[in-house]
Amino acid sequence: MKRMNPLIAGALAIFLSVSLVSCSNDDDNSSGTTDTYNTQIKITDSPVDDAEVEAVFITVADVQLDGRSLEGFTKTTIELSALTNGDTQFLGNLDLEAGDYNNLQLILDTQTDASGNSPANYVTTQSNGTVALTVSDPQLQVNETVTVLAQTGNELVIDFDLRKALVAKADGTYDFVIGSQLSNSLRVSNTLQAGVIAGTATNTLGGSNRTIIAFAYEQGTFTEAEADENANGVRFANAVTSSATAGSDNQFSLHFLQEGNYEVQFASFVDDNNDGRLEFEGRIETSSNTAINLNNVNVDANTTTTLDLNLLTVLGL
Numbered sequence: 410m411k412r413m414n415p416l417i418a419g420a421l422a423i424f425l426s427v428s429l430v431s432c433s434n435d436d437d438n439s440s441g442t443t444d445t446y447n448t449q450i451k452i453t454d455s456p457v458d459d460a461e462v463e464a465v466f467i468t469v470a471d472v473q474l475d476g477r478s479l480e481g482f483t484k485t486t487i488e489l490s491a492l493t494n495g496d497t498q499f500l501g502n503l504d505l506e507a508g509d510y511n512n513l514q515l516i517l518d519t520q521t522d523a524s525g526n527s528p529a530n531y532v533t534t535q536s537n538g539t540v541a542l543t544v545s546d547p548q549l550q551v552n553e554t555v556t557v558l559a560q561t562g563n564e565l566v567i568d569f570d571l572r573k574a575l576v577a578k579a580d581g582t583y584d585f586v587i588g589s590q591l592s593n594s595l596r597v598s599n600t601l602q603a604g605v606i607a608g609t610a611t612n613t614l615g616g617s618n619r620t621i622i623a624f625a626y627e628q629g630t631f632t633e634a635e636a637d638e639n640a641n642g643v644r645f646a647n648a649v650t651s652s653a654t655a656g657s658d659n660q661f662s663l664h665f666l667q668e669g670n671y672e673v674q675f676a677s678f679v680d681d682n683n684d685g686r687l688e689f690e691g692r693i694e695t696s697s698n699t700a701i702n703l704n705n706v707n708v709d710a711n712t713t714t715t716l717d718l719n720l721l722t723v724l725g726l
Contacts, residue, residue: 451499457575458687463532468530486523555597562600565599570594596649598666602668602710603667607716611720613720614721619677626673628671670705691725696718697717697718
């Protein structure tokens, strides 16, 4: 057997060594390059079912996702109560890898608002003017996982549900619920994976002094006990979101619902004693004018499911 020329063998060994190193470097470069997607973070609100409340303001000092503060964000005071029916306010953005995130924090200032005035968080009411809101823990953890998709147009919307977050006190003032219960008033969804339930509700109840609220529940989670007050005095506490009806045809819209099946419930509130605050009158029996079952309303991403229904009677009256 012929032996390879030592010079040729040495050159071949060097060539193979360089080739392997080059391939290794190429592999390292490809695995180290990760695509990111610019993602906007916004905030919205579900309406307050209390006629005494004119507006609710919070001052946000920082917004963090997995420990990273939003780019372009500065301390800002937000009139949350104005951000209903799908309206949002832009907070900032981040370049994010596609995947799931479960550590979104909204950090409130407890001293001064964005203009340096005190209080930082407050309610304006019809009878008591400006009422400061106490925040026991300013770091509000959104207890949900949200997914960033590998495409453009990701928008993460934080829904700060004031109906669950505010507590009316005996002296006519208001306060936030305590600690983790305040965090439970927040949820987040990616608009790329969310849809809307909207529609009209013909009112055959009679009377014009009722405030009608529509509530969306994940299918199978609603029970009649939801109409009872919880420890914080909140009814329908497990609703995903809610909408006050408006106009002569009682229009409503339930926004930023993740894909899935929902149950829609309606309730009536009235100001019986003319104190400016609404008292719960009862759940409302409804009927649908379409084939859509109100106990099984399907929501698809980037679509609006339209309901046409009748408000028949207030249950229990």
